Amino acid sequence: xxxxxxxxxxxxxxxxxxxxxxxxxxxxxxxxxxxxxxxxxxxxxxxxxxxxxxxxxxxxxxxxxxxxxxxxxxxxxxxxxxxxxxxxxxxxxxxxxxxxxxxxxxxxxxxxxxxxxxxxxxxxxxxxxxxxxxxxxxxxxxxxxxxxxxxxxxxxxxxxxxxxxxxxxxxxxxxxxxxxxxxxxxxxxxxxxxxxxxxxxxxxxxxxxxxxxxxxxxxxxxxxxxxxxxxxxxxxxxxxxxxxxxxxxxxxxxxxxxxxxxxxxxxxxxxxxxxxxxxxxxxxxxxxxxxxx
Numbered sequence: 001x002x003x004x005x006x007x008x009x010x011x012x013x014x015x016x017x018x019x020x021x022x023x024x025x026x027x028x029x030x031x032x033x034x035x036x037x038x039x040x041x042x043x044x045x046x047x048x049x050x051x052x053x054x055x056x057x058x059x060x061x062x063x064x065x066x067x068x069x070x071x072x073x074x075x076x077x078x079x080x081x082x083x084x085x086x087x088x089x090x091x092x093x094x095x096x097x098x099x100x101x102x103x104x105x106x107x108x109x110x111x112x113x114x115x116x117x118x119x120x121x122x123x124x125x126x127x128x129x130x131x132x133x134x135x136x137x138x139x140x141x142x143x144x145x146x147x148x149x150x151x152x153x154x155x156x157x158x159x160x161x162x163x164x165x166x167x168x169x170x171x172x173x174x175x176x177x178x179x180x181x182x183x184x185x186x187x188x189x190x191x192x193x194x195x196x197x198x199x200x201x202x203x204x205x206x207x208x209x210x211x212x213x214x215x216x217x218x219x220x221x222x223x224x225x226x227x228x229x230x231x232x233x234x235x236x237x238x239x240x241x242x243x244x245x246x247x248x249x250x251x252x253x254x255x256x257x258x259x260x261x262x263x264x265x266x267x268x269x270x271x272x273x274x275x276x277x278x279x280x281x282x283x284x285x286x287x288x289x290x291x292x293x
Contacts, residue, residue: 001025001026001027001028001061001064002026002027002028002062002063002064002148002149002180002182003024003025003026003032003049003061003062003149003180003182004024004025004026004060004061005022005023005024005045005048005058005059005060005061006023006058006059006060007021007022007023007057007058007059008021008022008023008024008045008048008055008057008058008059008060009021009022009055009056009057009058010041010044010048010053010055010056010204011056017204018041018044018204019041019044019045019048019055019058019204020203020204020205021058021205022041022045022058022201022204022205022206023206024045024199024206026180026182027180028178028180029175029178029179029180030175030180030181030196030197031171031175031180031181031183031194031195031196032180032181032182032183032195032196032197032198032199033183033184033185033191033194033195033197033198033199033212034046034182034183034184034198034199034201035184035185035191035198035199035200035201036184036200036201036202037202039203040201040202040203040204041201041203041204041205042153042184042201043153043184044204045201046151046153046182046184048060048067049062049067049151049182050067050074050077050079050151051067051068051069051070054068062077062149063076063077063148063149075102075103075104075145075147076147076148076149077147077148077149077150077151078141078142078143078144078145078147078149078150078151079142079150079151079152079153080138080139080141080142080150080151080152080153080155081138081153081154081155082135082153082154082155082157082158083135083157083158084134084135084137084138085134086126086134086137087126088125088126088127088128089125089126089127090125090126091122091123091124091125091126092115092120092121092122092123092124092126092129092137092140093111093122093123095126095137095141096111096122096137096140096141096144097111099141099144100144100145103144103145104145106144106145110144111140111144114139114140114143114144114170115136115140117166117169117170118136118139118140118163118166119136119163120133120136120137120140121133122137130158131158132158132159132160132163134158135155135156135157135158135159136159136163138155139155139167139170142155143170143174146174146177146179147179148179148180149179149180149181149182150171150174150179150180150181150182150183151182151183152181152182152183152184152185153183153184154184154185154186155167155183155185156185156187156190164187164190167190168190168193168194171183171194172193172194175194175196181194183195188276189276191212192212192216192276195212196211196212197209197210197211197212198210198212198215217254217255217256218254219254220240220252220253220254221252221253221254221274221275221276222250222251222252222253222273222274222275223239223250223251223252223253223257223260223272223273223274223275224248224249224250224271224272224273224274225248225249225250225264225269225271225272225273226247226248226249226269226270226271226272227247227248227249227264227267227268227269227270228247228267228268228269228270229247229268230244230246230247231267233249233263233264234263236251236259236260236263237255237259238253238254238255238256238259238260239251239252239253239259239260240252240254247270253274257274
């Protein structure tokens, strides 16, 4: 296992218990999505993996070793937080060359390749950059040394949709190279395009671990069908909360769309729209049903 925790607990003072016996396993070469609302314990877990926080109790292993005081191990990890903060007086070139030397030497061609992919001007002082461009610098420093393990905490914060797609490309390339990616995210499309498995954490407890296709099959997505005229539809498997607005039929659908397509096929369909489920809605459905694994 690249990441393994057993009965991991973290308490702040005498009150808040951020992690409550977390048991987590991440396999070599997989992209693992770590999902949950704000305050669920995602960032606390990541900081413990990086030895930025110490657990109250339990054990943690990263790349087969304890992260506690293990500076050598960090050369094999790429880390990016959602708000990348560094000394703003340096240029992108200066910062990345410095970090490259700390990581045993990163070819300038590799840095330039990533900067070009993200449309990033490395000659500018980091302090003069927009939040999105600062985050691009963070993406480059995380990926540039091709680490064995990438730990990404809300990594596309501040990036526009086009650059989010470039990030997805980088994650896919890392996975194809056998690197392991552990990623928290609030972007459902990003999770679906990159992750092999996902874990859902609630109030410091892991309540589900699912393969991404299984997770998507359980999620309700919004469907809208515009007919030429209002029609009578039968009961359709997987559909709930259906209602009409003139000639427009709206509902929520779970599972595949085969039954829905067969039900509407005899009628004149003007347009059809299917929206991906929001992660917050997915969390809510898990919290309501109490599903666990």
